Amino acid sequence: xxxxxxxxxxKTGLATFLAxxxxxxxxYFMEIIxxxxxxxxxxxxxxRIHEFFEFEPRVLRAVLSRPGGRPVCAQFIGGxxxxxxxxxxxxxKYPQITSLDLNLGCPAPKIYRKNVGGGLLRSPEKIRALxxxxxxxxxxxxxxxxxxxxDSSDAFEGLFSAVLxxxxxxxxxxxxxxxxxxxxxxxxxKIALAVKMSPVPVVANGDIWSAHKALEVARQTKCAGVMxxxxxxxxxxxxxQISEAARSETPYSPTLGExxxxxxxxxxxxxxxxxxxxxxxMKKYLNFIGASxxxxxxxxxxxxxxxxxxxxxxxxxxxMLGGRARLPFPQEPYAGVCPRPNHEDRCQETKK
Numbered sequence: 001x002x003x004x005x006x007x008x009x010x011k012t013g014l015a016t017f018l019a020x021x022x023x024x025x026x027x028y029f030m031e032i033i034x035x036x037x038x039x040x041x042x043x044x045x046x047x048r049i050h051e052f053f054e055f056e057p058r059v060l061r062a063v064l065s066r067p068g069g070r071p072v073c074a075q076f077i078g079g080x081x082x083x084x085x086x087x088x089x090x091x092x093k094y095p096q097i098t099s100l101d102l103n104l105g106c107p108a109p110k111i112y113r114k115n116v117g118g119g120l121l122r123s124p125e126k127i128r129a130l131x132x133x134x135x136x137x138x139x140x141x142x143x144x145x146x147x148x149x150x151d152s153s154d155a156f157e158g159l160f161s162a163v164l165x166x167x168x169x170x171x172x173x174x175x176x177x178x179x180x181x182x183x184x185x186x187x188x189x190k191i192a193l194a195v196k197m198s199p200v201p202v203v204a205n206g207d208i209w210s211a212h213k214a215l216e217v218a219r220q221t222k223c224a225g226v227m228x229x230x231x232x233x234x235x236x237x238x239x240x241q242i243s244e245a246a247r248s249e250t251p252y253s254p255t256l257g258e259x260x261x262x263x264x265x266x267x268x269x270x271x272x273x274x275x276x277x278x279x280x281x282m283k284k285y286l287n288f289i290g291a292s293x294x295x296x297x298x299x300x301x302x303x304x305x306x307x308x309x310x311x312x313x314x315x316x317x318x319x320m321l322g323g324r325a326r327l328p329f330p331q332e333p334y335a336g337v338c339p340r341p342n343h344e345d346r347c348q349e350t351k352k
Contacts, residue, residue, distance in 0.1 A: 007169040008041070008071070008099075008141060011201045011224045014214070014246050015040045016239045017172070019205060019229030020075055020103075020145075022046075024284065027062040028269035032262070033232065034068030037240025037252075042072040043145070043227075046103050049078030049087045064096055073099035073143070077106060079116040079126065081133045088137050100138055102131060104146040104163070107178045112150075118178030121150045124162040131166020145172040145205070145227075148190050151179040156190050160197060168200060172227050175206040182230070192221040203227050210331040211238065211245035234288040234333060236262055241331060257325030259289065263316050267309070279309050286316070291333035293319050300337065 009015040016039040018025060023045075030042050044062045047055055063074045074097050078084050091097055104127060106117030113119065120127055135142055144163050148156045163171055173194050175186035186206040195202045201224035204217050209231040217226060232238050241251035266285050267278075275281040283303065290300040299319040306312045333339070 006141070007143075007201050007224075009170075009201060009225060013224065014218050014242070015201075015203070015225030016214075016242055017203060017225060017227040018042045018232055018239070019227045020045050020101075021229050021233070023281075024233060025062065026058055026269075026273070027065040027067070028272065029266070030062060030065060030067035030072065032265045032269065033236050033239070034070065035265075036236040036262070037243070038068030038070045039228070039232075039239040040070065040225075041099075042067060042070060043075055043101055044072050046075040046077040046106070047087065049076050049083050050080070051083060053078075053083065053087060055090065060094075064094065071099060073101050073141070075101040075103050075145070076134075077103040077111070077117050079114070079120060079130070081130060084130065085133060085137055088134065091138075097140070099141040099143070100134065101143045101145055101172075102134060102168075104144055105174050105178070107147070107181045112178055118147055118150065121147060121159055121178060124155075124159055127159070128162040128165045131163060131168060135167035141169050142167070143170045143172065144168045145174070147174045147176060147178050148187060149177045151177055153177055153187060153190055157193065157197070160194050164198060164200075170201040170203060170224070171198065172203040172205050175204065188217055188221050191217075191223055195222045195224075201225065205229070207231075208238075209333060210235075211241040211251045212331070214242045215245055230288055230339065231333075233285055234291055234339070235329070235331065238331075251331065253331075254329045255325060256293065256320040256327045256329055259293070259329050260316060260320035260325070263289065263313075263320070267313070279307070279312050282309070282312055286312075288339045291337045291339045292330050295334040295337065297334075297337040300339075 018039045020043045025045055045059050063072050103117050104120050111117040173191050175188050175191055191204045203225040204221055204223040205227040208214050208226045208228045214226045237252055237254050244251045270278050270281045286303050293299040302315045306315050
């Protein structure tokens with residue numbers, strides 16, 4: 001085994017990452033983001049590592065891509081050391097893959113009930129053992145993505161120490177617990193604590209909804225980078241805007257007409273993937289994009305009840321073209337406009 005690599009960025013500056021999102025961050029979407037200003041790094045959807053695992057071709061294609069010339073990190077989710085070691089041997093057959101992340105943060109109940117992803121945050125000794133096994137058998141960059149805890153952040157310091165004992169090159173911390181899912185306010189004070197504890201860079205994740213918010217979180221926590229997920233789906237220019245703001249430049253301001261072009265790119269990628277229900281797949285993206293289309297949420301309401309791709313695109317044209325095409329697309333989501341149709345009551349309390 002070759003000597004371990006170190007983090008491909010330092011503890012100063014502000015590196016940017018596109019977060020892994022199931023059924024969204026495929027090779028097509030990463031390239032769409034790259035055309036509008038790529039992040040420094042991408043993290044692909046996870047490989048499920050279990051007794052009968054196989055690397056899913058769609059995810060492997062994303063990991064092997066280099067959208068905008070930027071690297072893509074593979075991610076494992078699993079809880080069995082022997083299976084993970086076997087997966088590492090398989091991963092080593094692809095010398096193009098130089099970065100691997102261990103998922104300790106997925107909040108989906110069907111995942112954590114198997115004691116993987118965020119479920120592992122109930123087992124600090126298992127976290128320590130898994131991380132050490134990866135570190136000892138993987139010569140590339142090794143990172144961990146975690147949350148503050150399972151149902152409470154009270155044990156965060158011990159959990160973070162267990163992660164550090166595994167020897168990662170950097171750690172990404174989502175500032176919520178697993179049971180919070182994506183609801184409620186982020187606790188960035190815990191990320192600031194992690195930065196003070198850690199000899200390696202710490203990346204902040206959770207509610208990074210604009211360039212201004214990215215710089216605010218960096219100032220508050222002294223983190224070395226920010227990871228953006230849902231808000232990069234809403235605003236694919238966010239990484240360009242963060243980079244410009246960090247240089248004290250005025251961030252780029254796209255128009256609704258440009259957003260309609262982005263929607264068209266997504267549609268072409270969805271159709272190319274032969275999705276069984278392309279209109280439903282498109283709505284996954286449009287639910288996020290719609291949070292910045294109009295302040296009343298009228299676009300989201302019409303979009304959600306539309307049937308079929310032609311009708312869906314007519315709704316997009318109505319709100320993004322014609323007299324609205326030159327209107328600015330705001331960096332932040334409109335207050336009270338919720339991208340998740342079953343969370344409207346919570347959107348009055350916090351931006352999602």
